[in-house]
Amino acid sequence: MPGLTNPSSDYSAWYNEVVLQGELADYAPVRGCMIIRPYGYAIWELMQQALDGMFKETGHQNVYFPLLIPESFLQKEAEHVEGFAPECAVVTHGGGKKLEEPLVIRPTSETIIWNTYRDWIQSYRDLPLLYNQWANVLRWELRTRLFLRTLEFLWQEGHTAHATQEEAVEETHRMLGVYRRFAEEWMALPVIPGIKTESEKFAGAVQTLCIEAMMGDRRALQAGTSHFLGQNFAKAFDVTYQDETGGRQHVWATSWGVSTRLIGALIMGHGDEKGLRLPPRLAPYQVVVVPIYKTDEEKTAVLESAHRLVDFLKTSARVKLDDRDTVRPGFKFNEWELRGVPLRVEMGPKDLAKGQVVLARRDTGTKEFLPQEGLAEHVRATMDDIHRTLFEQAKAFRDANTFRVDTWEEFRERTAGEGGSGFLLAHWDGAAETEALIKEETKATIRCIPLDNPQEAGKCVRTGKPSTQRVVFAKAY
């Protein structure tokens, strides 16, 4: 197996190699599509389990709507059609015949869902509707990257309906909070929760909330979004309910989603020159046991002992025994490091004799000798520590690459050249034209206006016009 390109010399080559060599995914026969391999899919399944549990804890139920949407549905919400029509794939033929009405392959499901909600909602007693679906969607992107932006991707999309604006807004924030917790507590990634500007918000939303993370090349990645849709879709699809007083009201809506892009965030948020570093809670294998032996007698003894150890550890961690006889230990070390397994146990004749094992940490690269007794406890504690360490490292990196920028000169300097610029906290006059101008001149965009943003008087970094707060600029994926 060839070595990895160093991330500091060519970040995107490094990223692709981690995905391909680590066997997370492969290219598909069709441009921009990918095959998710077992190891990559296992990470996605762990993400799904954790998120699904959090959705259910917050009162949501899963549903499934169809892949195909009548083309006319997309056209009912003006902003929505403008945003999505250019990237829709359209089915025009079926069964060898031209269809009466073309069918769009869903780029997102608001339209088909709200078309259905019209029938499901009559009274305030029917509300709220708190539904989520796990699905694939298709967007005909021009430029694709494994996991970060593929034509087809897997995601979850929550679609809720509420009687009042207050309730819907509260739901939007609640789900952003869920995403933030997931990012921090499962992915070990610090994120900035915030509000998108008008030009960056979801097509059809009144307000888009997001969490923004910093990748290893100092670029920003939007890791999740939660939209307050107002009554836009209710009006487009004529969804109303009768309130307690007998009056007819339009329903208030939210939608929110995260996708397989999060796997890309994991890679770029924690990876190093050896490959992936998985946070333990999302690692398909949390511990890999590598037996070491020369002779047949040693092999028998070591494997027997290794099996006992694995059975023992199984109750407290996801353990993989790598008993392949076709590759040597050094190869296994490198391979599992590339694939980001948080902990490795090495066990050989010398260890057997001493009743110990070698425990190696992926995050710090340190090795320690430990008695087999009490190992499960130690593994559990170490995994918690790895999670903390990954989070702290990512946060330290982000903080070291976050700058308060007050002059246009400095802004230009920090965004010059290829690669990321870090997060630039700068004043902005609030005008879409200024935002567009800055984007054109520097490639940096406003990632978000942080929630609970401190207010301070200042001058727009580009125009010098008065401003009341700093916003987060960055070059983004």
Added chain:
RNA sequence: CGGGGCGUAGCGCAGUCCGGUUAGCGCACCAGACUGGGGGUCUGGUGGUCCCCGGUUCGAAUCCGGGCGCCCCGACCA
């Protein structure tokens, strides 16, 4: 859609400029032996529509014409 790169064994590539034995190398794979605490060594072996179509030629991976596809960089976006 613009710019760049590439298409030859499962993967990575050489050969193409300047046409000519049986298309080659590394890795992987198969068999065996020795090995085994950080990406093993040796011996033998399997595996090819040279992206596709057409043309030139006694002869094309190589020259000419046309087409297709993928990757990377930008514009669009989770």
